Amino acid sequence: DAGVIQSPRHEVTEMGQEVTLRCKPISGHDYLFWYRQTMMRGLELLIYFNNNVPIDDSGMPEDRFSAKMPNASFSTLKIQPSEPRDSAVYFCASRLGGANYGYTFGSGTRLTVV
Amino acid sequence: GESVGLHLPTLSVQEGDNSIINCAYSNSASDYFIWYKQESGKGPQFIIDIRSNMDKRQGQRVTVLLNKTVKHLSLQIAATQPGDSAVYFCAENPRRGNKLTFGGGTRVLVKP
Numbered sequence: 066d067a068g069v070i071q072s073p074r075h076e077v078t079e080m081g082q083e084v085t086l087r088c089k090p091i092s093g094h095d096y097l098f099w100y101r102q103t104m105m106r107g108l109e110l111l112i113y114f115n116n117n118v119p120i121d122d123s124g125m126p127e128d129r130f131s132a133k134m135p136n137a138s139f140s141t142l143k144i145q146p147s148e149p150r151d152s153a154v155y156f157c158a159s160r161l162g163g164a165n166y167g168y169t170f171g172s173g174t175r176l177t178v179v
Numbered sequence: 180g181e182s183v184g185l186h187l188p189t190l191s192v193q194e195g196d197n198s199i200i201n202c203a204y205s206n207s208a209s210d211y212f213i214w215y216k217q218e219s220g221k222g223p224q225f226i227i228d229i230r231s232n233m234d235k236r237q238g239q240r241v242t243v244l245l246n247k248t249v250k251h252l253s254l255q256i257a258a259t260q261p262g263d264s265a266v267y268f269c270a271e272n273p274r275r276g277n278k279l280t281f282g283g284g285t286r287v288l289v290k291p
Contacts, residue, residue: 096277107281108268121277121278158222172222
């Protein structure tokens, strides 16, 4: 099992540019989560999907952020346009539904907006 | 909003000693708790979990204690090793929900 795979590992972009972060969940997991980690706010849940359907996006900070899950093995988080305050580490996590199985996290994408 | 242990204290531990990391939570509706370990440059790694119908659970060198009366969670690491140096997060999950909420974390530094 390769775990949750995120790409890219690092992204540096200029303010105003579009940024797309990618995630491949563990095969068979039917929940997928996007988290953001900053020193000031810690780990925050942005959005989560169940069976590819967005269930709760109340954590998405602004309309500049959008997330999609076109199929069970792929999800994207897009920021357009990006701003310096979006600089953070973005994590994707997945888990099985049903019982409270532990969430498995990817290695994250470190985003720097200059 | 409700929160889980929003602090990032640092715990310095001598190698071989036991470590105790504490976490306070405020959501009485939470019924599932997880401890994660995060090393530099990596994602949070699952350590151990506990449901609200238990007050203690043991794993390999780790024990989680849950006190629902005072909404307190702790992680005990036996015989702390240099590889245990990391930031540790407690997280809570509400009953019949999927919004895992993280505390601010505790940094553990193991001194040789």
